[in-house]
Amino acid sequence: MAVSRLLVLKNYQQEDIEVTHEDQQRINSFATWNLKFKDYTLDYDEKKKELANLNDAEDELVIIDGDVHPYLIGETFFHLPNDRISDELSEAKEGLKLRMVDLEERIRDCKVHMGSLKKDLYGKFGNHINLEED
Incomplete structure (x- = not known):
């Protein structure tokens, strides 16, 4: 098992914190889940705007x-009749x-995994590790 050391300055004192291979795997896993979370959130926001645009189009059609x-x-x-356009808009x-519901589930899944990893990593490293957005 590979072991590396992370040197941290705290109150002008150097403190050794051992970072095991498993710790590094957890940190990497957190980064992966965080990227997925950001992608899913961005995709969800885009779908939300699309849905608002479709609602506006439906209102304008009336x-x-x-x-x-x-x-x-x-x-x-x-060039389509209003009935057909209304059906197309409803279908879209x-x-x-459905896609937004799927994204909401994926976002929740990411939050659960990230929360668990944060708990483990902050439990071991305390304030020597930063897993929060700036």
Whole structure:
């Protein structure tokens, strides 16, 4: 088992803290979970904005005059009847909501793993390790 040493200055005194291979694995695991957490949170925020845009589009569809309007599918606009556009918007919203529920579960999972790792690492290293965002 590989063992390294982390030198920490505390009150102008040098204190040795032993960092085992398992400790380093936990630190690396925390970093991995933290990156996943950030990615999932960013993705969730984007989906939330998309959902708001779809809700706005649905509201605008009720307000505007006419029976046929352009609707973007892929990179092309198609002129579709209001009923079809409303169905497409509802379908897109349901897909986004499902994805957001999945992301919420993943975010919760990350928080659970990170919380457990924080508890272990702070338990051993105290304030000699910083696992918080700046």
